[in-house]
Amino acid sequence: VFSFGNGADLDFVDLLSFLINDPETEIIMCYLEGIKKGRIDTLRAILKNNTKPIIVLKGGQSEIGAVAAKTHTASISGDNKIWTNFFRQYNLIEVDSLEELLHATRLIDCYGSFELHNLAVVSISGGYGVVLADLIEKSGLQVPPFSQNIQDEISKKFFMAGTSPNNPLDFAAQFFAITIVKEVIDLILSDKIIDGLVIDLPGFYLTLPPRIKDTEAFFKIVLESLTLGHKHNKPLILITQHHTRPKTINDFLTNVIDNKITIFGDPQEFLPLLPRISNFNEKLNKNTS
Incomplete structure (x- = not known):
């Protein structure tokens, strides 16, 4: 578990890169308010060949939440539709609450990632x-x-x-x-x-x-x-x-x-x-x- 405050030194992208490459990490859970300017290309690069399930809860989705996120971590929340498309493009599992974050992780921990229709x-x-x-x-x-x-x-x-x-x-x-x-x-x-x-x-x-x-x-x-x-x-x-x-x-x-x-x-x-x-x-x- 990493709690990195406002990311003045190590930030979300650094920690995600470490966890993707860590052989002992099987599932990655993260809470994301936004990322700092100039880091999106690095984020794309580390996600390009990732095969681990990454479950993400995006904070700052409402107008008031985005203002709070900027105050909290100085992160730029950005447009929610852009983030949703980004998560979809790089195959991240987006959830809507901390409870869903935990529940999705438990499901994958118990049964792996599964294809399920019926x-x-x-x-x-x-x-x-x-x-x-x-x-x-x-x-x-x-x-x-x-x-x-x-x-x-x-x-x-x-x-x-x-x-x-x-x-x-x-x-x-x-x-x-x-x-x-x-x-x-x-x-x-x-x-x-x-x-x-x-x-x-x-x-x-x-x-x-x-x-x-x-x-x-x-x-x-x-x-x-x-x-x-x-x-x-x-x-x-x-x-x-x-x-x-x-x-x-x-x-x-x-x-x-x-x-x-x-x-x-x-x-x-x-x-x-x-x-x-x-x-x-x-x-x-x-x-x-």
Whole structure:
């Protein structure tokens, strides 16, 4: 982490050049208000052949923000459209808040930069599965039907009335048949049509009913299910709200994070970022092929 004040000595361009060439740096996060006169050509030169994901939050986008930036660091914020085109030209991932900066970095840290167009949705509530499908489509991604052979295999796993083997998929109370859940998630991620999976798991479902006798074994299989994204090299994103966290749930969520599985409380925390990361990966592959 570098905090360089007003950049009187080392500035944004110097530090970015160092991080791009540093073999131990895999992802670069930066907050940028602007750069000083005479530095844009150097910035272009160091970005020309960069292959690392650079996630940038541009400050000073409003009129009052630009005035504050000039006072803060003596940087020239410039026209926002010019900066946006610059970021697009040099394949930087632009975000709109510090939270998005952190969330985008976590997604890439867990799953690398990925190309993603088609998402699968698994939920405990059919209604919320529909809501998620709507939000995903609004973000510019698709929720396509599973391949027919995958639907056929999923149908064999369901034993409760009212469930459907299609996308979005509603587990309902069958979630507690956790071994079957794991098998279904494995099937979904094996579908060549599907690029990634979003799972909604309300926190209260982690407060297990009395019929689950071996909670340790149950959480072990849940964790194995969530790590299947890594097996298939596809992002698996967990949505859960955990307002009450007894030790069992806290330990489970810690294990989820330690296994590089992303957890979000709100789909809007990550959905706007997925197309941006995908666009970065597509352009990177195009430029290096």
